[in-house]
Amino acid sequence: MNKGISTPYNCAMHMTEHIGNQAVLALVNGKLWDMHRPLMEDCQLSFLHFRDEDPRMVNKAFWRSCSFILGGVLETAFKEEFYVQLCSFPKPDVRSGSFVYDVDLDMSDWSPSSVELRCISQIGSRLKEKDCKFERLDMTIEKAEEMFMDNKYKLQQIPSIASKSESSNHVTVYRAGEHIDISRGPMISTTALLNRFDISAVHRLDTSLSNTMFRVQGIGMPTQLQLHYWTYEQLVNKSKKLNPALMPGTEPQTDTLESTEPSKQQAVN
Structure with missing residues (x-):
């Protein structure tokens, strides 16, 4: 393994292909870590999956990743002449019953039919076959502002997000396929872990940010659970x-990074 290059996924694949394909997150010295994030030092490494005795962390990562995917779906579902500005997605709360993305669509009203929701959902469902890896990148405020210069909501959020980073000057983004968005993570390993993905509802929001803001909600299931x-x-x-x-607008970015102790986790799950 090479410091700064090798990832938990690389380590897992050296053990067995099954571990590499089933692992959702890693624990690096007790801290949650993305499977495709390079390891920076010698560490104690273990793996988490959906059938763990305590699956709370992987469930939250799955919910968060579904919100991320939903943002990418919304950016590609409409024709180019339609206005689509992603705002943000709240931190995952499995008890709420749905993952969420808040988006400004510049429409006075939008009430999609069940057929339309099903067609949009299929865009997300097809990502399973594409096996898009979730890749993490930390960047400076300046680079983040350049990347999201066409999104007024992201631009407003970046300074506050950066101020909460360890360096007070960096923003964490993730990429899966062609979609890039801001989040502190962690995310699941790959879209291949996604079994079901359904957009279930769209609600118009009453917010000071915009009078055309909608909350798009969905539900999903990972491949390891039937x-x-x-x-x-x-x-x-x-x-x-x-x-x-x-x-949206209550706080700049509510999605936060969580950590946990290895406690009952085995060296390899």
Whole structure:
């Protein structure tokens, strides 16, 4: 392994291909770590997956990654003549019943039919076959502002996000396929871990940022977990209720990095 180059995924693949393909997150000296993020020092390494005794961290990472994917779906679902400005997505709360992305669509009203929602959902579902790796990158404020210069909401958020970083001058972004967005992470390893992805509801929001802001909500399931179709449909119905997460503009970016101790984790899961 090479410092600053090798990742937990590389380490896992040296053990068995099964571990590399099933691992969702890594624990590096007790800290949550992306599977494709380079390792910077000698460390104690273990792996997390969806069937762990305590799956809270991987569930949150999955929810967060689904919000990220939803943002990418919204940016590509509309024709170029339509206005689409991604705002932000709240930190994941599995108990809320849905993952979320708040987006400004510059429409007086948008009430998509179930058929339209299904067609948009398929854009996200097809990412499973593409096996897009979630890649993390830390950049300076200046580089982030250049990258998101066409998005007024991201530009407003960047200074506050950077001020909360360890250096007070960096912004963390992730890339999966062609989509890039701001998040402190961590994210799941790859879109290949996504089994089901359904956009279930769109709610217009009452916010001072814009009178054309919508909260798009969805539900998903990872490949390692299987549900009876009837049970999944009940979860889809629950996810249609307006998610009570903080409204956009309440705080610049609510998605936060979490850490945990290795405690009951084994060296290899």
